[in-house]
Amino acid sequence: MEMKTAVILVGHGSPDGPANDLLLQVARLVQQRGCCSAVSAAYLIQGRPTVSEAIDDWQAGGVRRLVLCPFFLFPGRHVRRDLPALAAAARNRYPELEVLVAEPLGLHPKLVDIVCERLAAVMAQGA
Secondary structure, eight states, X not given: XXXXXXXXXXXXXXXXXXXXHHHHHHHHHHHHHTSOSXXXXXXXXXXXXXXXXHHHHHHHTXXXXXXXXXXXXXXXHIIIIIHHHHHXXXXXXXXTXXXXXOOOSOSOHHHHHHHHHXXXXXXXXXX
């Protein structure tokens, strides 16, 4: 029997609604790219759904494996402490649910490429 897996992209969250909408767009694009068939977004600090709400929703939908994917650059407090605590709480609530936590975006050559693109764009404005 195939295990149904879902991914929750986890962002910090902001009181600025359009800022939170960006994570929803990323989740849709990840799903469209085809690397994951079930993707949603959730927020740690401010915004809905919260990570716990998203976990509950996926579990109620029959997911048996869940990956929390931090949309953070660095392995700071949220990635090292908060997300593992939320994963452990979910495992306690739903013993049949496998909950994994992915690594943050971190140092990746593609991120360096993006920084260089942004810098080139702003420098071209002043030319």
